[in-house]
Amino acid sequence: MSNQVQPMMAQPQQPATMTVQAPPPDVPNRVCASVINMLLCCPPLGLVALIFACQANSAKSYNVMEARSKADTAKTLNIVGFILGILAWIAVGIYLFVFFYFLAGVLNAYGNVLTTIGEVSNSLDELSELGNSTSMLGNLDLDIASNLTSIIN
Incomplete structure (x- = not known):
């Protein structure tokens, strides 16, 4: 039996493997834009965009x-909603401007009509007062005329 020492051979070691997880892919978050779109611009499209963003x-x-x-769909819906919302706000602004412009014109015309009615009423009052005084003069004229005819006869 041989008592020989056998040299120990080094076992080849495998390199340590390290598992590295890739960072999560960058998918844009469209929730904030969808909420702003839903509240301020175009609620129906904003709501649908919010659903796609979530x-x-x-x-x-x-x-x-x-x-x-889905993020791209939400982006497209948000862009369309913002454009429609801006156009709607412009249309409402134009409508309100035209409405109040014509309302001011109507109220001004109504005020002119009231002023004219007031002037006509004042003129009628003056005429009626003048008519009362004329009828008194007319009665006076008739008295003078009757006195003259009695003198002549």
Whole structure:
């Protein structure tokens, strides 16, 4: 039996592997823009965009392509909603300007009519007073005329 010491051979060691997780993909968050769109511009499109933005946020963890697709849909809906909202605000502004412009014109015309009615009423009052005094003069004229005819006869 041999008592020989066998040299120990170094076992080749495998390099340590390190698992690195990739950062989550960057899927834009469109929730804030959707809420602003829903409150200030175009509520129907803003609501639909908000639904797509929330679906994109929840799909971000398991399906990046679906999340990007839904985020892009929310972006498109937000852009269309902002444009429609701005056009609607401009149309409302024009409508209110025209409405109040014509309302001011109507009220001014109504005020002129009231002034004219007041002037006509005052003129009628003056005429009626003048008519009363004329009828008194007329009675006086008739008295003078009757006295003259009695003198002549």
